[in-house]
Amino acid sequence: MQKLFTFKGGLKLDGHKTMSTGSAIQTARLPDQLVIPVQQHIGHPPEVLVSVGDTVLKGQCLANASAGISASIHAPTSGTITAIDEQPVAHPSGLNALCITLLADNQDQWKQRSPIKDQYKNKDCHQLLELISDAGIVGLGGATFPTAAKLQSCQSGTETRPKIKTLIINGAECEPYISCDDVLMREHAGNIISGVQILQHILQVEKTVIAIEDNKPEAIASLQQALKDLSADSVHDTEVVSIATRYPTGGEKQLIKVITGKEVPAQGRPADIGILCQNVATANSIYRAVYLDEPVISRIVTVTGEAISQPGNFETLIGTAMSELIKQAGGYKNNIAGLVMGGPMMGFALTDDNLPVSKACNCLLTKSQDDIQQPAIKACIRCGECTDVCPANLLPQQLYWYSSSKNFDRAQDLHLFDCIECGCCSTVCPSHIPLVQYYRFAKNEIWAQEKEREKSDQARQRHEFREARIAREKAERDEKLRLKKEMLAKKKAAEGKAEPVDPKKAAIDAALARVKAKKDAAEIKPKNTDNLTAQQQEKIREADERRQKSSESSRSKDKAE
């Protein structure tokens, strides 16, 4: 049995999970129209491959991952592209983003699929990473970091980065209300294990731990059963581990601490200490890409909360309007007051439900009138409850103090950027101060300042470069001028000297040249002049004559000079 550790801080929260786990995963209806945001991941936007009017098949690539960190997107169903333009998307900024609108033809016709299935074992890492990249797989735990890029970055240990020894599959799902991973583990445990095996093949890890919070006994049992069903040698050193339910244990760094007792270095990545984390849903996507040749065109969305009629989990095509999904969950109750994408701790509130579901959308949480009763904000009394619950071991109260007074240097001294914005501090604050908001504000201000500094640095560099260029060009011009002057002076001097030409020497030179020319002519015996026709010989003769003449004339010219 795996030895477990604890991380400092965190909270025991009411799960509210059973609300949405009562029924099996339902498949959301195919809507008439899908609006697919082009960028659904962290990194560079992909390059759009289609244009308005194109008909596409289900699973066809709509936009291809660009260089660097990027992810492809695919058509969730077959149909016609009707628009490629800016549309409102679910993003905290509230800004519009480029979207591809697909009018479904209701045929739901797949592209030609050729799954490699078990043949993946014969493929090397690069081929599999390409496959994962082509399938548009991103971390489905919420961060939506392109999976191929994440795997790529920990390929074959370098001097600076050790080889990945431990693979942790994250099934913690620590946020209250969300249950999409829970139901996925219950119903598709076998697929997840297959996905894990593919990851094991790519990374060649020594050990794999599938970590699940102990409030999901069905999921744990189901995965354990799936492991048992496989032959022992095909699942080497893989273990399903039940971990204590405590938010935010599903945070990558916290989970690693719980499983291994090691802390990922601040500002560092798990790969730095030879560990890689992947979400269970990501493992499932890898399985689907390899065994079904199916890109990420859908995801499970938990629709839940205190203001929805029939909470549940829905296998939803990417691009489906949230309002459609709400309709299928029985619609809002009368006490509806708000909608959150994600969980109650880290999700963000939406102002509109007419937005497309993206790869990041794990949960739609409805908020009732009671949920939004906000007590008045009071002054901080430095009670330190925030310090006790901070899983990053920071001083939230001091960070708040320095963030609100815009003393950003001091805030950074207190490790502002190690804040994971889990929300524990805000939740326990007896003065009801929205602490996390202050940290986001401070981070954004610092980023903006840095950008500003970068810009001014660039401007300065440009200016300096220009100055340098002007100086260089001037120097070059001066040098040229100097050389020219020198040459002129030399020429003058030379002209003065070269006046008396030795006629004897000139005559000898000319004679030598003539001899050499004759010798050359005699030596060259063109082979392709053997069996020529009379006409051709005539032409050659004429040409020779011309040559002779011209050389003679040039020679006579030389003489004349």
Added chain:
Amino acid sequence: MKFKHATSSPHIIRDDGITKIMLQVLLALIPGTAAMFYFFGWGVLFNILTAITVALAAEAVILKLRAKPVKSTLLDLSALVTACLLALALPPLAPWWLTVIATLFAIILGKHLYGGLGFNPFNPAMVGYVVVMISFPKEMTFWLLPSTINLSALNLNEAFNLVFFSQLPLNMSWDSISSATLLDGIKNHLSQDQLLTSVTTSDQLGNLFGTVAGLGWEWINLLFLAAGLWLIKTRIIDWRIPAGVIAGLATTSLIFYLINNEVYLSPLTHLLSGGFMLAAFFIATDPVSASTTPRGRLIFGAGIGVLIFVIRQWGGYPDGIAFAVLLMNMAAPLIDYYTVPAAFGSQRQ
């Protein structure tokens, strides 16, 4: 559907707050206060009532002047807690104006001139206490003999007249009612080059002794200790500050006690004397003016403990709690600066 309500995460917020914390602190004060009432009579209650009335009135006026919400701020109960802590620290027969002055200084100077709750660098109750301690040293000695040994204990009427009208009961003198506290008495005793062993047998001080410390006081301290432990258990206060205070006083007094037990009181006597447990669990733990880092709180508490010993032993005042707390309040920002915990992942393993 459009939603107007769009706040930043997290979307879960506790529904109780400062008011509940303060309320629980007030509840925890009840057993110790009851014991004080039992031993020292009506004066204790008069102090509390006067302090509460003045504190609430002063706070309301100041809030009005500062154009801040009056009702919701009064309801955070922080002024009530300050008033109670201050009243419990004052002698039970203190004249009413002493309590009024102390409270006004606590609420106005100690709290609101710095910006109100959350912004005061010094413990308001201790600011008020020190003001009257320095200004009216005589009145600050109006302690009573614990009623169990004082046959002429004042009834409600007598106490009322004494506190509010400075009228002594018939046929009674100040000397027959009031008494020095044990710590005060011992200090005088030792200053006359006498040894501690002779204290228990001396006329004036012998009957002030209980089992290990001052008669009555030991019970009062034990009750405040018990209530304090309850506050720690219910996570209202952090264990570090009381632990630091107790460890600070216990260690220093133990060292000196071991060096010479004829001159230095035993740690147990120290811990159960005066307002020590009230200070350790209720006064030093005022989060606003205390250190806020985990390690800092231990240091902050220990500093108070050590200073209490130093002032008790060598200072000019019988007890040094108020000065110890204020001195460490001054040091809190510095302590915080040097005790920032290592962020997750920045500690070498």
